[in-house]
Amino acid sequence: MNMNDSLPAAYFGKKGALFALALKTSLLTIVTLGIYRFWAKTRIRKYVWSSITVGEDALEYTGTGLEKFLGFLVAVVILAIYLGFVQLGLFFLGLHFIAEPQNQREALQQIAVFYISLFAVAPLIVFARYRARRYILARTRFRGIRFGMDKAAWGYVWRAIVHSLVTLLTLGLLLPRQTFNLEKYLTDHSHFGDQSFVQGGKWTALYPAVKHILFGAGLVLLSVVVSIAANALAGPGDRFSAGVIAAIVAAIGGYCWIIFGYVYYSVHSFRYLTAHKLLAGTVGFVALPRTGKVIGIYVTGLLIISVVAGFIFGVIGGVTAVFPMSISVSTAGYIVIAVLYLGALAMLGALSLVFITQPMIAHFVDTLAVRNPAGLDSVRQRAYDKGADAGGFADALDVGAAI
Amino acid sequence: MTEPSGTVEAAFFDGETAKRQVVGIAPATDRLALMILREDAAPLRWPFDRLRALRDQSDKGRLTLTVAADTEDEAPRDAARLVIRDKAAIDWILRTRPGLMRRDIRPGTIRSVALWLSAAAAAVVVMLYVILPALADYLADHLPVESEVAFGKSVMKQIEWMVGEDDRIDLRCTAPSGLDALDKMKTRLIRDRDIGYDLSLTVLDHEMVNAFAAPGGQIVIFRGLLDDAESADEVAAVLGHEIGHVAARDPTRLALRAAGSAGILSVVLGDITGGTVIAAAGDHLMQSAYTRDAEAAADDFALTLLNDARIDTAPMAGFFDRIATMTDQVPEYLSSHPLSADRARHARANAATHMSTEPILSAAEWQALQSICDGRARPNPPTSE
Numbered sequence: 101m102n103m104n105d106s107l108p109a110a111y112f113g114k115k116g117a118l119f120a121l122a123l124k125t126s127l128l129t130i131v132t133l134g135i136y137r138f139w140a141k142t143r144i145r146k147y148v149w150s151s152i153t154v155g156e157d158a159l160e161y162t163g164t165g166l167e168k169f170l171g172f173l174v175a176v177v178i179l180a181i182y183l184g185f186v187q188l189g190l191f192f193l194g195l196h197f198i199a200e201p202q203n204q205r206e207a208l209q210q211i212a213v214f215y216i217s218l219f220a221v222a223p224l225i226v227f228a229r230y231r232a233r234r235y236i237l238a239r240t241r242f243r244g245i246r247f248g249m250d251k252a253a254w255g256y257v258w259r260a261i262v263h264s265l266v267t268l269l270t271l272g273l274l275l276p277r278q279t280f281n282l283e284k285y286l287t288d289h290s291h292f293g294d295q296s297f298v299q300g301g302k303w304t305a306l307y308p309a310v311k312h313i314l315f316g317a318g319l320v321l322l323s324v325v326v327s328i329a330a331n332a333l334a335g336p337g338d339r340f341s342a343g344v345i346a347a348i349v350a351a352i353g354g355y356c357w358i359i360f361g362y363v364y365y366s367v368h369s370f371r372y373l374t375a376h377k378l379l380a381g382t383v384g385f386v387a388l389p390r391t392g393k394v395i396g397i398y399v400t401g402l403l404i405i406s407v408v409a410g411f412i413f414g415v416i417g418g419v420t421a422v423f424p425m426s427i428s429v430s431t432a433g434y435i436v437i438a439v440l441y442l443g444a445l446a447m448l449g450a451l452s453l454v455f456i457t458q459p460m461i462a463h464f465v466d467t468l469a470v471r472n473p474a475g476l477d478s479v480r481q482r483a484y485d486k487g488a489d490a491g492g493f494a495d496a497l498d499v500g501a502a503i
Numbered sequence: 504m505t506e507p508s509g510t511v512e513a514a515f516f517d518g519e520t521a522k523r524q525v526v527g528i529a530p531a532t533d534r535l536a537l538m539i540l541r542e543d544a545a546p547l548r549w550p551f552d553r554l555r556a557l558r559d560q561s562d563k564g565r566l567t568l569t570v571a572a573d574t575e576d577e578a579p580r581d582a583a584r585l586v587i588r589d590k591a592a593i594d595w596i597l598r599t600r601p602g603l604m605r606r607d608i609r610p611g612t613i614r615s616v617a618l619w620l621s622a623a624a625a626a627v628v629v630m631l632y633v634i635l636p637a638l639a640d641y642l643a644d645h646l647p648v649e650s651e652v653a654f655g656k657s658v659m660k661q662i663e664w665m666v667g668e669d670d671r672i673d674l675r676c677t678a679p680s681g682l683d684a685l686d687k688m689k690t691r692l693i694r695d696r697d698i699g700y701d702l703s704l705t706v707l708d709h710e711m712v713n714a715f716a717a718p719g720g721q722i723v724i725f726r727g728l729l730d731d732a733e734s735a736d737e738v739a740a741v742l743g744h745e746i747g748h749v750a751a752r753d754p755t756r757l758a759l760r761a762a763g764s765a766g767i768l769s770v771v772l773g774d775i776t777g778g779t780v781i782a783a784a785g786d787h788l789m790q791s792a793y794t795r796d797a798e799a800a801a802d803d804f805a806l807t808l809l810n811d812a813r814i815d816t817a818p819m820a821g822f823f824d825r826i827a828t829m830t831d832q833v834p835e836y837l838s839s840h841p842l843s844a845d846r847a848r849h850a851r852a853n854a855a856t857h858m859s860t861e862p863i864l865s866a867a868e869w870q871a872l873q874s875i876c877d878g879r880a881r882p883n884p885p886t887s888e
Contacts, residue, residue, distance in 0.1 A: 118561075134772065134775035146559035150560040157523065158560075160567070162577055162578065162580075166612065173616075173619035174623075176623040176771055177619075177622050177623050179767075180770060180771075183763075183767055184631075184635050184763050187762050188763030191759060191763070192759065198653045242521070243523060244582055244583060245516075245520070478520070478522075480521075484575055484576050496774075499774075
């Protein structure tokens with residue numbers, strides 16, 4: 101084995117071709133009242149997967165629209181029954197604990213009873229995410245060999261819930277532990293052919309990646325201290341003292357730094373976690389995405405999309421304003437407006453795919469390399485996985501994956 | 504372009520190992536198949552009519568082939584792949600093999616789609632229109648009255664805080680003579696009828712022209728309604744309507760139904776573009792259909808109360824006529840209430856058959872009711888110099 105030998109990954113997708121495909125498939129989705137979305141998603145994934153190469157060979161996506169549609173129908177049957185009974189039952193139980201509220205805070209707490217359905221849905225969303233990932237891996241092939249993932253969604257659900265609670269209770273201090281352990285669970289249950297991925301490394305090594313979030317939080321804290329001090333020192337009349345302005349500047353700077361810090365953390369924890377993954381005990385990976393580039397892609401993409409969105413909605417607003425009142429409130433008027441808006445949303449969806457999602461995938465792929473690729477040659481095929489619900493739960497619960 | 508002569512180089516993956524094999528490809532001598540010539544194994548024969556290509560690929564300079572085969576996979580395809588990069592060979596295959604992009608669908612697929620489609624539709628319709636309403640009605644009947652009253656008080660507090668600008672101020676109107684008039688109205692309407700709750704009436708000092716029934720027999724009337732009403736009999740009609748909701752346990756039943764059906768429509772719509780808005784609109788339509796029936800029943804209940812108390816229902820018709828100009832702009836199927844014009848017609852028809860009536864309150868009592876909010880401790884208005 102030679103770990104110095106390395107095979108680079110690359111992304112070859114084109115803006116124009118993907119935009120045409122995305123726009124065409126989302127218009128078909130509107131025309132078919134949403135049913136075509138399963139085929140739309142399939143075709144876009146086929147395009148994106150086929151644009152990713154490692155060395156000379158491209159990935160292949162083998163999922164079908166039909167199995168997604170069927171998986172969705174199964175999910176609807178299960179969820180309609182589950183949600184109806186569980187939500188009604190929880191609400192009924194909640195009613196037994198209501199007392200007359202004595203102040204606004206208690207009243208607000210009691211409004212929470214009305215949102216009790218969240219407790220019914222939250223574990224399902226985590227479940228749906230794992231199953232969607234398992235389905236995607238089961239339908240991805242490289243050199244004709246299937247990827248795959250174990251049937252272990254519920255183990256992921258309770259771990260994800262416990263880790264989130266622990267992170268919340270420690271005010272985010274154990275975030276690296278959550279990131280690492282959940283990624284390790286996912287990685288250790290993933291396979292390429294008959295070989296397994298293993299996540300090595302340790303969770304404490306992710307702490308350097310958190311530093312910018314901490315700096316930002318420190319700055320926000322500082323702004324609070326400064327504004328309290330400024331208020332205490334300020335005489336009557338001078339409302340905008342230098343202290344208050346300094347506090348506002350520090351708060352804005354702190355929040356921006358936290359956002360930057362979060363992206364930095366995502367990028368650098370991804371680098372560490374990827375570098376410590378091993379396939380078949382011999383094949384390694386190197387990932388070198390950059391924080392600046394990731395932020396650049398977001399900002400450029402959002403700028404382009406908001407300019408186009410402003411233009412499109414301006415035109416639609418103009419068109420609807422031209423209608424006489426009697427037409428615009430009639431049923432036909434509602435339908436025309438709804439179709440215009442859906443068309444505009446389809447356009448914006450295609451733009452965000454082309455200007456945010458695809459460049460992001462391209463950046464992460466282009467900065468990835470496989471070490472000791474010779475170790476792949478001995479990997480053998482794995483058995484076909486029915487793929488659970490084919491992402492049906494994720495679709496029904498609108499978990500919201502980009503592609 | 505003519506048929507390529509000799510063999511062309513391609514990459515082959517046998518579907519069993521991840522090893523990349525360099526192979527030669529050429530048409531078979533009988534012109535019915537593509538031959539794959541491997542270095543250390545027997546040549547493979549892929550019949551032209553079963554040859555399939557991957558669809559929606561980004562690289563036009565690469566053609567990936569496989570063969571249709573009766574496998575258990577997601578699509579009936581063999582696991583082996585042949586990747587061709589030779590431009591002439593790609594052009595020739597694309598030009599001469601029209602079946603290359605065919606989707607092969609297994610028999611029985613349509614049946615299973617139809618089966619699950621009807622199962623999904625049945626599950627949603629039965630849940631929303633049969634099971635959840637029945638279960639909500641059953642649970643509403645089995646909720647202890649104390650819990651229902653507490654729930655109602657919570658709802659009322661929330662409404663009070665929503666309409667009030669300052670949550671520390673009590674909006675309840677308590678002028679004693681007004682309360683007496685209200686009490687008289689209640690007694691004349693209900694008489695010795697059992698409506699299942701101790702009815703509690705509250706007037707809130709707010710200009711909204713509205714009234715509502717909260718769970719547990721609690722009815723709220725806004726001052727705006729008293730200001731707007733042209734007679735005490737109009738207020739009696741509104742009160743009768745709200746008592747109808749109370750007697751039918753509507754507030755509790757409808758809250759339980761809404762809780763159970765929340766999110767089911769958005770599940771049906773799934774990850775569709777603009778789905779959130781459509782789901783909200785659909786939810787509104789569904790809840791409106793539920794409540795329209797309840798509203799019509801409450802109107803009927805009100806007419807019974809008013810007739811039994813020998814109160815004229817023509818003012819009720821007048822009230823609906825006045826609000827029709829505001830409410831009937833919206834088509835009925837979008838509205839939570841029946842059309843006001845229809846409700847007015849209904850009340851007028853009733854009034855025509857019940858002639859011997861007397862007003863619910865005397866002029867003095869009506870005056871007292873309209874001033875029920877006078878003298879309420881209001882926040883000090885800003886002092887102007």
